[in-house]
Amino acid sequence: MGRRDLRGAAMNKPRILPHLAVIAALVTAILPLTTLLDTGWFVASVAIIVAIVAVGYAGRWVRGSVAISAQALVWFVGIWWAYPGGIGDLVGIGGWGLPRVLESAGAQILTSVAPVAVGAPLRFALVGAIGLLAILVDASANSWRMPLVSALPLAAVFIAPQIAVPRDDHLLYAIVFAIALLLLIASRGSAEPRRRSSVAAVAIVVVAACVAVVAAPLVPYAPTTGIALYTRPTSVDVSIELGDDLRNRSNVEVMQVRTNLLVAPYLRLATHTGFGDDGWQVDTGGTTPLSEGFDDVEVADGIESTARTTWVDQVRLDTLFLPLPENTFDVDGAGDGWQILASNRTARTSSGTTQGIDYAARSIDLSPTREQFEALRTTGAPDAALELTDEVLSGTIGSTAATVTADARTPYDRAIALQSWLRSSEFTYSLDTPVTDGFDGSDAEAIETFLEVREGYCVHFASAFTLMARSVGLPTRIAVGYLPGVATGDRVDGRPVYSVTADRLHAWPEVYFDDIGWTQFDPTPSVAQAQNVTAVESDPSDPEPEAPAPSAAAEDEPEPQATETASATPTPTETAATTPQAERDDANPWWILVVAAAIIVLGALPWAARRVTRALRLAAARRGDAVAAWREVVAMVDDARIPRGRALSERALARALLADPVRLAPAGPEATALAALLGAVERARYSGSAAGAGDLSPHLRALAPALRPAWRGLAPRSLWRR
Template identity: 35%
Template sequence: MTTLAPAPGPSTPGPRLPQSSDHRAHGHPHPPQGSHGTRHDTERSPIRGRGRLASRASLGVLSLVLFVLIILPVGGLSALLAGDNWWWSTVVFVALVLGSAALVRLLPLPAFLSSLAASIAALLAWMIGITVVFAPGTAWAGFVPTIETARALRSGLTAAGESIAVQSIPADPVQPIVLLLAVSVGLLALLADALVFALRMPALAGFVSMAVFAVPYAVHQQDLDVWLFVSTSAVYLALLWAWGRLVHRPRGRRGHTGLRALASGALAMTIAVALPAFTPGLTPESFQAPTRGQLASVYSSGVDPSIQLSQDLRRSNPLLALTYTTTSADGLYLQLVTLSSLIDGPWEPETAGTAHPLEAGYQAPTGLAPDVATSAVTTTVSVSGLRSDWVPVPYPATGITGLTGDWILTPGSLTLTGQGAGSLGQNYTVSSLEVTPTAAQLAAATGPLPGAIAGFTALPRDIAPVIGNTARLVTASAATPYDKAVSLQRYFTSGAFQYSVTAPVEGHYDGGNFAAVATFLSAKSGYCIHFASAMAVMARTLGIPSRIAIGYHPGQASEHNADGTSTFQVFSDQLHAWPELWFEGIGWLAFEPTPGLGIVPPDYSLPSYAITGAGSPARDSAGSALTPTTPKPVAEKDTASNPVIEAQAQAQSQGRAWLIALAVTLVVALAALAPATVRRLRRRRRLSAMMRAPNPASLGWSEVCDTASDYRMEVSHSETARAFANRLAAVYRMPHEPVAALLTAVEREQFARQGAGETGADERAELVEAVRAIIRAISAQASTADDRRAVFLPLSLLAGLPLLSGE
């Protein structure tokens, strides 16, 4: 127990509260603040100088601004969802949450209790609203949630995940998706309300708004909506301004603070909007696809034809991309898109040119003569995990049925581009041709190129010499374009090159351009895009038309059916790139220069083909098969081959992951808020006990000491209450009368004779108010950082050093 000085007599002056200039003394880092820098030491209730009801009602202004701050960025989701009914329903739920909290704050409750009651009311309003709208049949009395309600809502959220997974953009806002919006945005509104009103951290509400604002850009690549960004930022600044005017009104130089805030906010928004327009790497073009139809950079297991294939190839958990059943004896290359503009910069998909709606039908494959042998192939494809603007089809396709949505057919490549449609969830049947030219036909494929094909030999003027020199060296003994193509493929598969998805990760190497080709020929290590790019570019230096196809390699047969067909499963890490070369009278033929994948190259691409002819076993000139000795193992096949079951399992897995993440977040949040909650409850308990305990002043002084400790002032057992009061006054501008009244009462309790007199109810109330006034004075003059440390990291809980007993 701290020894107290004797109580002052009638002639003894009250406690001395000097204003020391040594503000760093006694372990406190902050100077006393004068009239220009201090926060006022009046009550920190919402609005000063007005009636209580008016003060609380004015907080409705903050709620209204917060409502606009949340609902504005929700409108940006229109890029992902069709119609506007989903927006209005989300508006209703946000209004329900924030409105319920605002109404409770109108009630004449203590500040802490008001904030707690408002948050509880908002949570109940959100729960009841969700129940009434989406699961009324499971609720007790139609609105009280039950266990069945939770199950129904969980099922709805799972259905929302499945719907999002299979729909293209813009998606149809079915009821599960509307439920997902109501749940997620409603919870965000709850969080924002708590940040602004309960935790008094309005600046953090901007993160809630930004989380909603960023969703469309994370899901679907698009230009920034400048007006939405500016308006959302303006409302955020308005929230901060309203907070300063209505809740925290610092005494600054009149006429300057508001102007500075306005100028700073306008400058920040101007920089945010204007800077990316002329900063390299931040321009909209830097984040856009090169051509229409380019896939966004965020996908499930999708395809980015700008040749960032490493995303899928480096996945640690490959997903089932598609399943196909075919009449072909072997698996099929499934082509999504072709890259034909192999000039400077990122290589782009082949332009649509004379593209036409799919309904107009297919044309004959380019360059294929009638005397070349072909056989018809029928393939049924079911896409379960590929999100792309193209659908995978074998080349050359002659017809397709079963696709949903609008599709455009590019005649040269015979690829299909969705017009608002996507590949995910599609089930369709493709008719195609298996082209089997003879060795003689391949050897005779020489002569001048047609005008439409000549462009496929274009190269930039400053191409690295190593590319052409290597191509000529490798094909020095080859006589015909076909022989040269075979020699190029054999150069890459002869063992001098190594397949690796980890080597190409720096500089220009991890991508598709001429810098990558030159580096690859030196490093001799890379993955499919490097092999395909190198062979395609080297073929062009020799005058052979070439392009790069991106899609999936054949995969492994999972089942051989009784009707002679085979079913293949293709996973996300089997995304592939390969070169296609053009020969007169035959058209485009696929080659396979990439080793290490367990893929048997086409028979016609092997050196022995010219000797044995079509249909003979394919071996290279060394007599060994080109298939690697460690073929990729076939994945276990089970119900995952059913795309619907696979999608459901994936959605359930994602749902469990979100629940775990939510639980961890809640645990962390509760752990972070626990000290503040315990400290607040201790203060309330003490102030309440002061109205009935025999030593109210001592309890109040203990609270003052603990508050000073929370604000990082040193508190000592050996110091008298009067000495501590003087030291406290040296750091903060203490209200003289409350300190004097409390200190006098403390000394009377400690040193007066027992039974000297009971403390009356009015005097107890005055002591409680004195303690509150001292606490407000300390908080009002501390920095914002110290204020928050005192609230969330109260040292008094750890120190356990109350100056007075009796608690």
């Protein structure tokens, strides 16, 4: 009776490995949230996870209900610590403050742009929700012994950030999460005699990882105008408050483009001409229905022009502005509700979105020669394109522009001089530009800081060029849109398909010249220059760009365009050629090595844990601990994948092993060692003393050759089987 009680107590004793697996699964499940939420919450969340699971482990030594009660107490203490108010507000003494705090946290999520700065209300909500998740997962995995059920909320938490902001580094998170989930499933502490299928566990983890890595980015984006957190990365704010949008490193495809010319065009969303104390303002004015069409593109005699047709489809972009090439004069297929602004040849809607539409835009590409550019003047520009504040004219921006363009003879020379200077090695492109102290903006103060620091991203380069150009008499404005896409290698109707991703969002300046209108320039280092400029740019003084590639990942420099004769109704001709797909920044092999190293290290953890456990038991066996020695025998049997019943006594297990003469020869050293260990553990079990057992470790080592672990011990079953 005493022996049965002893064995029953051993069976009910909580094991630490399943609890460690719960902690690992919870922490890895919330890791992708770091792509949505800024610092200030993660350490607190991990702390409450560890505290809740640890208290649950301690409570189960007494009783399961004690564990749940203790965890609830720890959860309340944790949210009390995180609550941005007094305990009275939290529990309703003198009025409830909790609803206001939760409302504030919800408003912060709905109105902020990822990554969201976590304030006190949101941190409180996160700590509370993650604490409740920890209680649920720990109870389902360790109290109810249903780890597969506990995996469901973990998978939901893990996948949600991937849907909101897909990123490449989620692949590494998925691998770590999958391993943690496998550990959770494999280490479940069920007391019922059941067989575990390692293949089934691995299959479950693989499916979960595939859902997180592959399926989540393919989930269609519902229009979410006004909910900033879930509009990234497929929604765009076209104002020059572009710090967050232009830092977008996501390579989620927002549209596909085809064209009848050699390279895909820049696609303009909106323009900014007005400049004041608060920076740039989006152009507005009278509009007409898109169905009425744009005005004709007026081209001066002698200037070479090319008819371009651009097909845009697979649009996942959620914005009110239609992406169009410069000098667009006709759009087919966009649908109703679109209005055009004639002054900048853009189109927008007030009641719909670009998401899901397919359309074709016809435009005219102009290619003046160098001599023609030199002869162009800027007298016909709108007055707003020359407006400047006194601060710009008399400050650093104006004086720097005068110095840079001192040797320029013509308006075009001044524009090229400014572009070349900003694209030179004196400036560096960086998405890590500080976002504090007003530097992450486009007003005069921010641009003066940029000219001093000489590091920034496209909005800084475009704003600096535009203001400096105005200070030396060039009419300018800023366009916001997308850089040309990258060739996918696919072809539709014989034309190459270009993929435009979210990280190709860009801002560039345009200069107004008489006879040709607004012309693209691009002073941002390592970004493809505006086509009208590269087609004629041959000034040897214009240095090659040396700065790192920007977020738009525009490694592919456009080739000179093929030319056609423009007509009133352009008829596209097949001049497109396949261009090699540009390598993305994420194709560098370093992350592959990191992932491989992580897989190797994490894959070796079970083997290392088993070696540590064996070493501890051998040390106990050397001191004559027969029970510890026999536990190592049982572990060796499990690792060798030898079937055994849970209810077998020590003698029954030994008899079953000796029944296999191939594995243990009856008169061999392994059988002798097993008999010695059996005698020692039976004396310890029935007499309550292991006196005279002596050093038992040699017997364990002698038995080891007969019980070699399967799979070289890389997946030791003894870690999760009792």
